[in-house]
Amino acid sequence: xxxxxxxxxxxxxxxxxxxxxxxxxxxxxxxxxxxxxxxxxxxxxxxxxxxxxxxxxxxxxxxxxxxxxxxxxxxxxxxxxxxxxxxxxxxxxxxxxxxxxxxxxxxxxxxxxxxxxxxxxxxxxxxxxxxxxxxxxxxxxxxxxxxxxxxxxxxxxxxxxxxxxxxxxxxxxxxxxxxxxxxxxxxxxxxxxxxxxxxxxxxxxxxxxxxxxxxxxxxxxxxxxxxxxxxxxxxxxxxxxxxxxxxxxxxxxxxxxxxxxxxxxxxxxxxxxxxxxxxxx
Numbered sequence: 001x002x003x004x005x006x007x008x009x010x011x012x013x014x015x016x017x018x019x020x021x022x023x024x025x026x027x028x029x030x031x032x033x034x035x036x037x038x039x040x041x042x043x044x045x046x047x048x049x050x051x052x053x054x055x056x057x058x059x060x061x062x063x064x065x066x067x068x069x070x071x072x073x074x075x076x077x078x079x080x081x082x083x084x085x086x087x088x089x090x091x092x093x094x095x096x097x098x099x100x101x102x103x104x105x106x107x108x109x110x111x112x113x114x115x116x117x118x119x120x121x122x123x124x125x126x127x128x129x130x131x132x133x134x135x136x137x138x139x140x141x142x143x144x145x146x147x148x149x150x151x152x153x154x155x156x157x158x159x160x161x162x163x164x165x166x167x168x169x170x171x172x173x174x175x176x177x178x179x180x181x182x183x184x185x186x187x188x189x190x191x192x193x194x195x196x197x198x199x200x201x202x203x204x205x206x207x208x209x210x211x212x213x214x215x216x217x218x219x220x221x222x223x224x225x226x227x228x229x230x231x232x233x234x235x236x237x238x239x240x241x242x243x244x245x246x247x248x249x250x251x252x253x254x255x256x257x258x259x260x261x262x263x264x265x266x267x268x269x270x271x272x273x274x275x276x277x278x279x280x281x
Contacts (some may be wrong), residue, residue, distance in 0.1 A: 010075055011053070013157055019273070030147040044100075047101045051097035055116070065188060112205070127189075128190055142167050166272065204253035264279045
C-alpha cells in the first residue's frame with residue numbers, strides 16, 4: 001500500500017468507523033424483531049464506514065490549521081495528502097454512505113442524512129461553540145443505534161433509550177476531555193471548548209463526572225430485564241475502565257494524559273457495546 005493510500009485510510013479513523021458499525025449491529029440486536037439480513041448488513045457497513053470516515057476526513061479538512069499545532073502527524077498537516085485531496089475523498093465517502101443507506105430503506109436514508117448533516121455542521125461551524133458542539137457530536141455517536149433499530153424494525157424501539165444514555169454520557173465526557181489536549185490549537189480557530197473557557201481542571205472534573213454518570217446508569221438494562229445476566233460482567237469491565245479513566249484525568253489533567261484517556265475511552269465504549277450485544281442475544 002502506497003504512503004498516500006495509507007494516509008487516506010488513516011484519515012477515516014478506522015477504529016471510530018468500526019465502532020459505528022458495531023453500534024448499528026447493537027441497534028439491530030436491541031430491536032424488537034432482531035432482523036439480520038446479509039445484504040442489509042453489508043450496506044450498513046458501507047454506510048457506517050462511509051459516513052463516519054467522511055465526517056472524520058472533513059473534520060481534518062476544517063481543522064487543518066489547528067492540527068498543525070495540535071496534531072502535526074495527521075495526514076494533512078504532515079503533507080502526506082493535500083487539503084483538496086482530503087475534501088474530495090471525504091465527499092466521495094459521504095456520497096457512498098448515503099447511497100448505501102438509500103438502498104437499504106427510505107427510513108434509513110432519513111436517519112443517515114440527519115446524522116451526517118449534523119456532523120458536517122459540527123465540523124464547519126458548531127465546533128467553535130464548545131459544549132453545544134460536544135453535545136451534537138455525542139448525539140451523532142448515538143445515531144447508529146437508531147439506524148440499526150430502523151433497519152431491523154422500520155421504527156425506533158423504546159428500549160433503546162436505556163442503551164443510548166450511557167453511550168451519550170460517556171462520549172460527551174470524552175469530547176470534553178479531548179478539549180484539554182487541544183487548547184493551544186483551538187485558540188487559533190476560536191473554539192470555545194470547556195477547557196479553554198473554564199480551564200483544564202474544570203474540564204477534567206466535568207468529563208470525569210460524565211464518565212461516572214455513564215457508569216451509574218449502565219445497570220439499567222439489566223434492572224429493567226432487557227438483557228441477560230451475561231451483560232453484568234462485561235459491562236462491569238467497561239465500568240471499571242471508565243472509573244480508572246475518570247481517576248486518571250482527575251489526577252493528571254495535562255494535555256498529554258488527556259490524549260491517553262481519550263484513546264482509552266474507545267476501548268471502554270467497545271466493551272460496553274459488546275455487553276449490550278451479547279446480553280441481548
